[in-house]
Amino acid sequence: xxxxxxxxxxxxxxxxxxxxxxxxxxxxxxxxxxxxxxxxxxxxxxxxxxxxxxxxxxxxxxxxxxxxxxxxxxxxxxxxxxxx
Numbered sequence: 001x002x003x004x005x006x007x008x009x010x011x012x013x014x015x016x017x018x019x020x021x022x023x024x025x026x027x028x029x030x031x032x033x034x035x036x037x038x039x040x041x042x043x044x045x046x047x048x049x050x051x052x053x054x055x056x057x058x059x060x061x062x063x064x065x066x067x068x069x070x071x072x073x074x075x076x077x078x079x080x081x082x083x084x
Contacts, residue, residue, distance in 0.1 A: 058066070
């Protein structure tokens, strides 16, 4: 009984594989070259994928603070790493 179940199950799996291979052959073609330019299955929807981002602009004051902080970091580094 159990062996008959496995035999039937394996036969059904083989039939399904044959159907899927036929569909694949029809989509790709016998020469292995894909047909068309778009994928057969569309990629999953991504939230925000089509939105354009606004360019983030710093104020002049913020840019000056960043510049001063970076100059201070470099000055500190140059104190401990003198030029040869």
